[in-house]
Amino acid sequence: MASAASEAPAAETPPPAKGRLVLRHRLATRLWHWLNALTLFVMLMSGLMIFNAHPRLYWGQYGANFDRPWLQIGATPTTGIVQIGDRRFDTTGVLGRWKDRDGQERTRAFPWWATIPSYYDLAGARRWHLAFAWLLVVPGLLYWLWSFASGHARRDLAPRRAELAPRHIWQDVKDHARLRFPRGEAALRYNILQKLAYCSVLFGLLPLIVLTGLTMSPAMDAAWPWLLTLFGGRASARSIHFLCAMGLVTFIVVHLAMVLLAGPYNEIRSMITGRYRIRPEAGA
Amino acid sequence: MxxxxxxxxxxxxxxxxxxxxxxxxxxxxxxxxxxxxxxxGAERLTMRAQRLISDRGALAREYTAADMSPIFRANGNRMPASADYQRHLASGFREWRLQVDGLVARPLSLSLDAIRRLPTRTQITRHDCVEGWSAIGQWTGVPLKLLLDAAGMRQSARYIVFHCADTFGPVPYYESIDLIDAFHPQTILAWGMNGRMLPVANGAPLRLRVERMLGYKHAKYVMRVEAVASLAGIGQGKGGYWEDSHDYEWYGGI
Structure with missing residues (x-):
């Protein structure tokens, strides 16, 4: 560091101590990100309330109480249980049987702190869910169009052939596991794990969760009968919808963890103002 | 630390x-x-968007006998408690009459036998409950359009209201649909289910099937079909029992 100060300052030499600020996220990405931060939480939590109205999932065209679910959240006289196939798990206190805010024991699937509203209200949850769905879908479609038209998808998101080599992916997994995050110019590009994660959400989970959501609508099934064919029935679509939601929860958990580990101030600022401070290359 | x-x-x-x-x-x-x-506001937006992309005659999927639910779940009211209904049930609905009235030129009063002699439609369709479960069953009944045409709808009619024999506490069940759904070819008043007479738990003697809508729109124990210009004067004005009491959407297409 001392030697850097003794060198003749050149116009193109960045100040090495703090690193320079660069534009990392464009406005469209930033707006869409924060809208989604709100929308996805509302969709998830109101969705869990809707699930509570019939906490069983099936495969096929139909499924009701006399049919065999592949997943069920319920209660025995004393415990809360999750049943997947023939396997039962005791989830007392969290799923199936839990205490509400006032200490009252309840036997609903998802607990009060995970649902909107926090008390049982199917009609209310549907109002939230089906209204915020528009906020998810319309800006989502606009963002999709923008990311293709502007080259964002091709330039920043699409994995390059070399990046998809197993060795490269494995190296990136090891770097993440050791919490070694890229410095310098490399920090401006998404690494391959980020690309795969963002692409699977943008072009996988999000379209899938919207289409399976529409498949649960009887009017949509009449309008677009191919939805039922595509997903193998309304009960299957409901199951896939739920699994996609769990996939998005996993993405959000990992995403938040990486933001915290990679430096929350810099990361969050870059998503608000767009400016990101590049840390100097290791050894520079 | x-x-x-x-x-x-x-x-x-x-x-x-x-x-x-x-x-x-x-x-x-x-x-x-x-x-x-x-x-x-989103409910209106959803309804308009779905109507925009959908032909008004677009049919709900019809299934084969092999696709039917082994046991069709009945829910909501399964046995109307009123003395009138009990009397009709005991006598095999011989004295029972369906009223078709309101904004019509020729009000009708039809016995169950008269309704069963009318042209029928049989369809195997999926029943989707707002709670999330589905069941597939076979329904036989008279297309609602035939009754409405026979009664002669007035120009001012905008909605069809179904008044039912069952009650929640003191409040009678009712539901309503607009004319697009009322004249849809799969919209029938069903008196038969799965090849037999409609069971009491599923709405005997007559229930509505409106196949592009969620289950709560399919009124059971229908006693009277009324054509109206507005839903304002009926119940608490939102067009149905669950709409009034729990704020379910009137548009039950999603």
């Missing part, structure tokens, strides 16, 4: 506190009339 622990605990309690506040805020919004009215 103790400093970092207490800081961690502080951050934890801030997070939990913020979460609690947000949840309480959501509950308050859920009870706020202005906010609920905003959310209701």
């Amino acid at each position: 103790s400093l970092s622990l207490s800081r961690r605990r502080l951050i934890g309690s801030i997070a939990a506190g913020t979460g609690g506040l947000l949840l309480a805020g959501c509950d308050r919004l859920n009870r706020n009339d202005d906010f609920r009215e905003t959310l209701r």
